[in-house]
Amino acid sequence: MEVPKGFVEKLWRFLSFLPFFLLLVTLGLLKGIIISPVAVGIILVGNSAVIIGLWPAHFLWTCYCVIKTKRLGLLLKIVVLVLLPFPLLLWPVCGIAASLLGAVGYGLVYPLIATFEAVGENAADKYYHCFLDGCLSTLEGSCTVVRDFTDFCFHSYFSYMDELSEKVAVNEKPMDIKLLRLPSCLLASIIGMVVDLLLITAVAIWKSPYMLFKGWKRLLEDLIGREGPFLETVCVPFAGLAIILWPMIVVGAVLGALISSIFLGLYGGVIVHQIPAFQEDSLWMGLVYIISIVSHFDEYINDLLYLREGSCLPRPKYRKCMRNHSVELERTKPKEIDRRDQKNRKGSNNTNLISERSRTLKGTIQQFKSVQVWDWLFKSCEVNGRILLQEGLLDVKDIGECIVKGKCKKLDIKLPAWSILKCLLASAKSNSTGLVILDDTELTRNNGPRDKMFEWFMGPLLIMKEQIKGLHLTESEEGCLRKLIMEGNHERPEDWDGNDFPSTDNVRKAQLQAIIRRLKGIVASMSRMPTYRRRFRNLVKVLYLEAIQASTIGESSNIRYGKNLKESWTERDGNTEEDKYGRPASDDQILV
Numbered sequence: 001m002e003v004p005k006g007f008v009e010k011l012w013r014f015l016s017f018l019p020f021f022l023l024l025v026t027l028g029l030l031k032g033i034i035i036s037p038v039a040v041g042i043i044l045v046g047n048s049a050v051i052i053g054l055w056p057a058h059f060l061w062t063c064y065c066v067i068k069t070k071r072l073g074l075l076l077k078i079v080v081l082v083l084l085p086f087p088l089l090l091w092p093v094c095g096i097a098a099s100l101l102g103a104v105g106y107g108l109v110y111p112l113i114a115t116f117e118a119v120g121e122n123a124a125d126k127y128y129h130c131f132l133d134g135c136l137s138t139l140e141g142s143c144t145v146v147r148d149f150t151d152f153c154f155h156s157y158f159s160y161m162d163e164l165s166e167k168v169a170v171n172e173k174p175m176d177i178k179l180l181r182l183p184s185c186l187l188a189s190i191i192g193m194v195v196d197l198l199l200i201t202a203v204a205i206w207k208s209p210y211m212l213f214k215g216w217k218r219l220l221e222d223l224i225g226r227e228g229p230f231l232e233t234v235c236v237p238f239a240g241l242a243i244i245l246w247p248m249i250v251v252g253a254v255l256g257a258l259i260s261s262i263f264l265g266l267y268g269g270v271i272v273h274q275i276p277a278f279q280e281d282s283l284w285m286g287l288v289y290i291i292s293i294v295s296h297f298d299e300y301i302n303d304l305l306y307l308r309e310g311s312c313l314p315r316p317k318y319r320k321c322m323r324n325h326s327v328e329l330e331r332t333k334p335k336e337i338d339r340r341d342q343k344n345r346k347g348s349n350n351t352n353l354i355s356e357r358s359r360t361l362k363g364t365i366q367q368f369k370s371v372q373v374w375d376w377l378f379k380s381c382e383v384n385g386r387i388l389l390q391e392g393l394l395d396v397k398d399i400g401e402c403i404v405k406g407k408c409k410k411l412d413i414k415l416p417a418w419s420i421l422k423c424l425l426a427s428a429k430s431n432s433t434g435l436v437i438l439d440d441t442e443l444t445r446n447n448g449p450r451d452k453m454f455e456w457f458m459g460p461l462l463i464m465k466e467q468i469k470g471l472h473l474t475e476s477e478e479g480c481l482r483k484l485i486m487e488g489n490h491e492r493p494e495d496w497d498g499n500d501f502p503s504t505d506n507v508r509k510a511q512l513q514a515i516i517r518r519l520k521g522i523v524a525s526m527s528r529m530p531t532y533r534r535r536f537r538n539l540v541k542v543l544y545l546e547a548i549q550a551s552t553i554g555e556s557s558n559i560r561y562g563k564n565l566k567e568s569w570t571e572r573d574g575n576t577e578e579d580k581y582g583r584p585a586s587d588d589q590i591l592v
Contacts, residue, residue, distance in 0.1 A: 027130065028112030035135055036107030039142040043103035044096070046146030051095045054153050059088050061158065065165040073176020099149075106145070110138045148530035156528035178273065181282070185269035188286035192265030199294045200261035204254045207301050212250045214305055219243045257297075264293050271318060289318035370449045376437045378535050380419040385543045388415070393486045396547040402540050410486065411543075412527055412536050417519045418485045424461065425478055428469035435461060457522060464515050471511060476502045481512070490516045 066072070066080055114134025118126055168174070219242060242249065268286045275282035295315035302308060388394040394410075402408035427436045434444030435458075445462075448454050473481075480501050489495040493509035503509065526532055 024115055024130070025112070028115035028134070029108070031111035031115065031131075031134055032108035035111055035138045036104060039107035039138050040100070040103040042139065042142040043106070043145055044100055046143075047099040047149050048096050050146070050150050050153050051092050051099075055088075055092055058091070058153075058157065061161055062088065065161040068165045070168045071164065071172075071174055073174045075177045075179065076175055079177065102145075103142070106142070107138060110134055110141060114138075144534070147534055151533040152528075152530040155533060156530065159524075159528050181273050184283045184286070185272045188272045188283060188290070189266045189269035191287065192268030192290040193262055194265070195290050196261045196265035196293060197258065200264065200297050201254070201258045203294065203298050203301065204257035207305065207307075208250050208254050210305050210307065211253065212247060215246050215250070216243065219246065261297075264297070265290060267293075285318045288316045292316055292318050368443060368448055370451065370454065373443070373449065373454070374531065374535065377416060377419065378539050380423070380437075381415050381539055382542055384419045384422065385411075385415055385539070386546055388418075388482075388486065389543065389547055391482075393483060394543070394547075396544075399540060399544045399547055403544065408536070408540070411540060412532075413520055413523050414486050416523045416526070417516065418482060420461070420523070421481065421485065421516070421519055424465045424468050425473065427465050431469075435465070457526070460518065460522060464518065467511065467515060471508065474502065481516075485516060 063081065063084060066077060066084065069077075072080065111134035114137060115130050118129035118133040268290050271289045272282045272286035275285050292315050295311045295313040298311040298313050299309075302311065385394060394415075398410050402411050423435055423437060427434070430436050432442055434442045434448075437443050443458075445455075445458060448458060480499065484490075484496060484499055484501065488499050490513040493506040493513065496509050496513075501509065527536070
């Protein structure tokens with residue numbers, strides 16, 4: 001959509017769009033009011049049944065894992081066991097209340113979004129779709145929410161607890177509480193909670209008028225010029241609602257600062273406990289942290305509101321070796337970097353509006369979203385799964401064990417690990433600064449999703465890519481890695497001796513094994529996400545259909561086995577059709 005130029009054009013565009021906007025908002029809200037009760041019923045009943053039904057198992061298994069774990073010392077374990085019943089007893093109440101609020105918001109907002117998406121620039125049959133879109137899809141999405149929540153409570157949670165109770169390394173020291181530090185920790189936490197509550201709240205109240213007027217100024221300018229969030233039709237209702245409710249957002253920000261200040265102050269006790277025992281000024285360092293964190297908070301607010309850099313408040317160092325104990329709040333924030341770059345590019349004739357404006361939606365379209373990264377991963381797993389089926393590294397029995405018995409370790413861990421490793425190999429060869437996920441597409445920190453979850457996975461993958469680049473693997477080694485990942489062990493270099501690995505260098509083997517172990521750990525963490533299990537089940541169904549059609553299972557015994565699997569699958573899932581799985585257009589479009 002072309003942004004109008006000139007005051008008259010902007011005013012005419014605004015006046016002509018206003019009635020159209022009001023009609024769409026009214027229609028979307030009417031659909032939301034009609035659909036929302038059904039969506040609320042589905043999510044509330046489904047999630048409540050899962051929470052109440054699994055609560056006894058969650059309670060008992062959590063206590064058992066805490067007792068069994070070797071990662072916690074005796075004193076800390078006793079404290080956790082004493083305090084653990086409180087969150088476990090509050091979990092059903094909080095979980096059901098959150099499900100109710102989330103269901104109401106989802107039932108109202110999603111039909112409204114679908115209404116505006118139906119009248120987008122590239123939409124067909126706009127009149128038909130603006131009335132029907134968002135009705136059935138909201139109900140289907142409600143069922144998906146319940147399914148993902150069930151997967152998390154039934155699989156992911158127990159996986160986290162099992163990891164807590166796993167055996168630890170011999171040289172790993174358990175976390176414990178030092179009794180001699182408890183008085184100092186409690187004193188620092190109490191002082192920090194009181195002082196930071198007052199100071200941080202005062203800073204938030206002092207900066208709230210700036211947030212109010214700067215937010216209104218930018219939103220109104222974007223509204224008149226059809227820029228920023230008003231550039232795309234689907235975002236207009238929420239941007240317009242943000243103008244009306246902006247004072248409430250400012251009040252919510254102040255309340256959020258007030259609540260967060262309590263936890264920031266309590267962290268002073270953790271700082272005291274972390275100071276080495278030979279330092280007698282640990283309490284003093286905790287008190288210094290209480291003052292320093294206010295300066296960090298003030299700097300964060302200045303960056304958020306595009307005010308002056310840094311903070312005028314004192315910032316003493318609360319650790320003697322700051323290089324060895326870096327603090328997350330002291331790292332340079334991306335918004336600060338963007339603001340400095342904008343100031344450097346700003347000409348003498350430009351206004352401050354250019355440096356204050358955030359990226360418009362039209363500029364962020366080129367950035368990847370989390371769902372796009374998920375789509376790439378599962379499409380890549382599908383393509384590589386076909387290749388492994390042809391090579392015999394996967395067969396119908398592996399898929400059968402996953403569908404019938406739930407034993408999916410070879411599929412849900414090893415297959416994604418090989419797909420990601422193949423991506424790392426291709427990225428290392430191309431000298432890419434990021435990850436090459438398609439023939440002409442590169443995923444980097446700049447165009448990747450703007451969330452912490454992506455950063456947690458992206459950082460280690462980039463490090464592993466550089467490690468692979470330094471190894472200079474040959475084609476024969478890369479080909480052998482596929483078999484080793486799917487069938488081999490990776491604990492010692494000697495485990496690869498009988499697997500025809502071309503290199504005899506044990507150091508080289510150990511480096512590759514470390515990379516594979518870390519990849520499997522990353523995939524294991526990803527498998528605990530709520531959407532992973534649902535998407536992976538769809539992938540297994542696609543590979544199952546591929547396995548049935550493959551010539552390697554043409555024997556009658558395997559065919560009978562496949563029929564039994566199909567019958568079992570139908571009984572468990574109700575159908576054998578593909579469940580909205582995003583298939584790639586063609587295999588040659590996917591590099592990895």
